[in-house]
Amino acid sequence: NAGVMQNPRHLVRRRGQEARLRCSPMKGHSHVYWYRQLPEEGLKFMVYLQKENIIDESGMPKERFSAEFPKEGPSILRIQQVVRGDSAAYFCASSPPSSGEGIQYFGAGTRLSVL
Amino acid sequence: AQSVAQPEDQVNVAEGNPLTVKCTYSVSGNPYLFWYVQYPNRGLQFLLKYITGDNLVKGSYGFEAEFNKSQTSFHLKKPSALVSDSALYFCAVSNQAGTALIFGKGTTLSVSS
Numbered sequence: 001n002a003g004v005m006q007n008p009r010h011l012v013r014r015r016g017q018e019a020r021l022r023c024s025p026m027k028g029h030s031h032v033y034w035y036r037q038l039p040e041e042g043l044k045f046m047v048y049l050q051k052e053n054i055i056d057e058s059g060m061p062k063e064r065f066s067a068e069f070p071k072e073g074p075s076i077l078r079i080q081q082v083v084r085g086d087s088a089a090y091f092c093a094s095s096p097p098s099s100g101e102g103i104q105y106f107g108a109g110t111r112l113s114v115l
Numbered sequence: 116a117q118s119v120a121q122p123e124d125q126v127n128v129a130e131g132n133p134l135t136v137k138c139t140y141s142v143s144g145n146p147y148l149f150w151y152v153q154y155p156n157r158g159l160q161f162l163l164k165y166i167t168g169d170n171l172v173k174g175s176y177g178f179e180a181e182f183n184k185s186q187t188s189f190h191l192k193k194p195s196a197l198v199s200d201s202a203l204y205f206c207a208v209s210n211q212a213g214t215a216l217i218f219g220k221g222t223t224l225s226v227s228s
Contacts, residue, residue, distance in 0.1 A: 042218040
């Protein structure tokens with residue numbers, strides 16, 4: 001049973017370019033969460049999605065960032081016009097539907113470097 | 116607002132000795148508490164959780180954690196540390212299942228041989 005798959009593992013972009021990060025949840029999981037880890041800091045929540053719905057985006061920056069989780073295919077975190085401050089590790093987590101335990105299972109992350 | 120504090124940036128122990136990694140939390144309602152471990156350039160691995168029940172919970176790799184409601188703490192423990200336990204440990208909390216986790220800043224555990 002494959003775990004949460006994220007790609008690419010490493011992504012280099014120049015300032016002003018777009019970054020697309022992909023996340024395939026564990027089989028049978030329909031809830032996806034995105035977190036950002038800045039150097040020397042813990043993980044910060046960004047957005048929580050279910051299939052075709054954004055449930056909580058309270059941690060998303062108001063501009064340039066967007067996320068989707070379509071009916072088919074992986075969840076996508078999109079960052080437009082990247083700036084150096086966007087350099088971070090972005091982690092995706094998934095959980096099964098109707099889970100009373102709240103355990104989230106994490107992918108290996110995408111490390112974004114903005115030049 | 117919910118928050119998690121891990122007061123120690125680093126914990127150093129000798130192999131074979133007991134270890135404790137501290138965590139205190141603040142949450143409205145009943146807490147869902149978690150410990151995760153992160154190895155270099157890897158994702159977070161779930162270690163254990165507390166939702167209800169016994170205050171002492173057992174998890175993976177011989178780790179356990181003690182929930183203390185009066186002190187709002189959830190310290191991670193292991194009776195005998197291994198060098199391979201060296202990693203970054205995160206405590207996390209939420210106030211219900213299926214919501215965002217609030218993470219502490221992490222504690223680096225270093226176990227020397």
